[in-house]
Amino acid sequence: MEEEKDELAKFIRNRLVQSDDADDDWDLPDLEVWRQAKEQIANQVTVSEKRDRKWAILWFTLALLLSSLLYIGYLTRKNQNLIKQVQEQAFAMVDLQDHNHELSRQLAAVLPTPNLKEEVDLSAITAKVSPNRLHQKVKLMDVQEPPIQPQMNSGKEPSHGDLKVTAPEKSLEYPIQVETKPLNPALLMPERHLLSQTEFLRVLPFKSRQWAPSAVERVNENNWEIGVHLGLSSLQILTAANLGKEDNEVEQLEQTQTETFHLHLAYSSKTNWWIKAGVQYGEYAYENSYQLKTEYDESKEYTKPDGTVVNTVQLRTSYANLGGTQQVEIDVPDDADLKTGDLTLVDVFEKQRIKAWQFPISLEYRLRNKRLGWQLHAGLLASFWTLEWAEAYGTFESSKYESAIKFEEKLLDSKTTQMLLGIQGGMGVHYQMSQRLHLRADLLFQYQKEAQRQNVELGIGYQF
Amino acid sequence: MEKLYHQYERYWFRTCLRYSRNRSEAQDIMQEGVIMVFRDLQQFDPSRGAFKSWSNRIMINAALRFLKKHQWQLSFEDLMAINKVHSFDQRTVENLSAKEIIKVIQQLPSGYRLVFNMYEIEGYSHREIAEVLNISVGTSKSQLSKAKKMLRQKIESLY
Numbered sequence: 001m002e003e004e005k006d007e008l009a010k011f012i013r014n015r016l017v018q019s020d021d022a023d024d025d026w027d028l029p030d031l032e033v034w035r036q037a038k039e040q041i042a043n044q045v046t047v048s049e050k051r052d053r054k055w056a057i058l059w060f061t062l063a064l065l066l067s068s069l070l071y072i073g074y075l076t077r078k079n080q081n082l083i084k085q086v087q088e089q090a091f092a093m094v095d096l097q098d099h100n101h102e103l104s105r106q107l108a109a110v111l112p113t114p115n116l117k118e119e120v121d122l123s124a125i126t127a128k129v130s131p132n133r134l135h136q137k138v139k140l141m142d143v144q145e146p147p148i149q150p151q152m153n154s155g156k157e158p159s160h161g162d163l164k165v166t167a168p169e170k171s172l173e174y175p176i177q178v179e180t181k182p183l184n185p186a187l188l189m190p191e192r193h194l195l196s197q198t199e200f201l202r203v204l205p206f207k208s209r210q211w212a213p214s215a216v217e218r219v220n221e222n223n224w225e226i227g228v229h230l231g232l233s234s235l236q237i238l239t240a241a242n243l244g245k246e247d248n249e250v251e252q253l254e255q256t257q258t259e260t261f262h263l264h265l266a267y268s269s270k271t272n273w274w275i276k277a278g279v280q281y282g283e284y285a286y287e288n289s290y291q292l293k294t295e296y297d298e299s300k301e302y303t304k305p306d307g308t309v310v311n312t313v314q315l316r317t318s319y320a321n322l323g324g325t326q327q328v329e330i331d332v333p334d335d336a337d338l339k340t341g342d343l344t345l346v347d348v349f350e351k352q353r354i355k356a357w358q359f360p361i362s363l364e365y366r367l368r369n370k371r372l373g374w375q376l377h378a379g380l381l382a383s384f385w386t387l388e389w390a391e392a393y394g395t396f397e398s399s400k401y402e403s404a405i406k407f408e409e410k411l412l413d414s415k416t417t418q419m420l421l422g423i424q425g426g427m428g429v430h431y432q433m434s435q436r437l438h439l440r441a442d443l444l445f446q447y448q449k450e451a452q453r454q455n456v457e458l459g460i461g462y463q464f
Numbered sequence: 465m466e467k468l469y470h471q472y473e474r475y476w477f478r479t480c481l482r483y484s485r486n487r488s489e490a491q492d493i494m495q496e497g498v499i500m501v502f503r504d505l506q507q508f509d510p511s512r513g514a515f516k517s518w519s520n521r522i523m524i525n526a527a528l529r530f531l532k533k534h535q536w537q538l539s540f541e542d543l544m545a546i547n548k549v550h551s552f553d554q555r556t557v558e559n560l561s562a563k564e565i566i567k568v569i570q571q572l573p574s575g576y577r578l579v580f581n582m583y584e585i586e587g588y589s590h591r592e593i594a595e596v597l598n599i600s601v602g603t604s605k606s607q608l609s610k611a612k613k614m615l616r617q618k619i620e621s622l623y
Contacts, residue, residue: 015562027478027562038466
């Protein structure tokens with residue numbers, strides 16, 4: 001007997017391997033198979049590639065975040081060095097001013113000296129009060145002419161910008177001539193000038209900690225902001241399926257990920273507070289499989305024009321309240337011998353796509369220390385969802401036989417768009433790149449009764 | 465690409481027919497398999513075997529994926545007791561065409577069909593089948609035995 005069975009297997013194997021040239025091309029697939037395969041090969045995005053792409057985006061985002069943090073660290077260090085340099089320069093300026101005072105004292109000591117016959121070159125006594133303001137050389141000369149009057153610039157009325165040197169009358173035993181040059185008015189008030197610089201020095205460390213005071217002030221004047229964000233989103237929704245009866249409903253919490261695009265417009269009427277409105281878009285794909293038990297109902301059997309007997313069941317599937325009821329056809333072969341009440345199982349596999357447009361409005365609080373800052377935001381959310389059926393397969397199983405089921409195209413009733421309301425909150429960090437531009441990263445939580453979503457976003461904001 | 469497809473389409477489709485229940489399923493498997501073949505074409509190494517067997521293995525993988533996805537009931541339970549085994553008439557079987565044989569194979573329950581195809585036609589061992597289908601070696605053996613019995617019964621019922 002065993003030999004006979006092996007003979008049969010051997011015969012079948014041989015017969016299948018032989019290529020018999022069939023007349024009716026029964027072993028040739030329809031042309032449609034190649035056409036569709038070719039199409040998919042051309043724009044092939046396999047499941048693994050999609051997964052790879054998501055990972056690539058995730059890695060790219062992480063790399064971007066990491067490089068941003070490194071860049072921020074580098075800039076912070078550079079900034080500290082600059083502050084140090086500015087402080088050193090400021091102290092050097094004070095030293096110069098002290099030196100200047102010393103020179104003034106020396107000058108005062110020189111002026112009343114008698115018998116000053118030789119030309120005294122005081123070029124060494126150079127007062128650099130400010131690198132851009134004064135490099136004034138004062139030269140004292142021995143003059144044999146009649147003594148000058150305290151009023152200089154022979155006959156010319158002193159004007160704004162002329163230096164007026166007045167020596168005590170009794171000390172003018174010998175006439176001297178002083179070369180004059182127009183000076184910056186600021187230098188006519190040396191004490192005041194010095195004071196302001198000292199003050200600058202005193203406040204410098206505090207001010208510089210706030211990056212650039214003038215820039216901060218200017219940023220605060222920019223009340224409007226526009227931003228663009230790219231993100232990764234994870235959406236969790238409640239899905240349900242039943243075969244026309246509530247008692248055989250299967251509920252599942254499904255999760256999927258996708259990339260999102262987000263635009264926002266913000267307005268600030270108060271320092272650090274922003275009100276933001278925006279629009280977000282994401283497309284979510286779902287692959288679901290349900291196994292639904294039901295009792296067979298002979299009364300729903302009918303014969304089709306081609307003579308085949310079919311039974312129908314109504315399959316209802318929903319995604320966060322979006323969904324519809326489909327008429328599903330089950331082939332019932334002659335020898336199925338199914339009776340009303342027999343336990344059967346319908347196994348359904350569906351692919352669905354949800355397009356989500358979301359309109360959030362939120363209040364945001366931002367705080368920045370130097371260039372790096374953080375933000376907290378909370379608000380309301382209105383979403384418009386559209387559901388699309390992509391694919392559906394199924395099988396029908398009883399203890400006696402199994403068959404594929406067919407999904408009719410038309411939906412008996414459906415709800416494919418709806419608006420959902422919810423709340424959202426989040427936090428993040430931002431980095432001020434320039435007076436108007438900042439980079440930001442946000443972690444966002446959105447809650448709607450029918451769905452929850454978490455977003456990680458990277459964006460850029462422009463203030464105007 | 466098209467030339468390659470037309471060269472092997474008949475061969476691939478026969479494999480798909482053997483693993484499926486009907487032509488429609490076989491075409492779905494074929495489409496998936498063809499996509500996989502052309503996607504992984506760069507991975508084909510001629511030194512490790514012929515293209516025909518490499519591509520056929522991909523078709524089998526596509527069939528297994530399809531069946532796992534769409535037929536949860538790949539149960540390996542005994543669907544029916546086959547007690548009556550008739551004597552084997554070689555002449556009866558010799559009249560069968562490949563088309564008829566495949567039709568008979570398609571009528572086997574999924575579990576029987578898979579194990580029979582993998583063991584008898586493709587030449588997998590029971591251990592390999594057990595690993596791929598996540599069943600025990602004993603189940604694989606018993607499925608094969610029952611598949612052969614059922615096959616004989618169905619062939620005999622044709623005449």
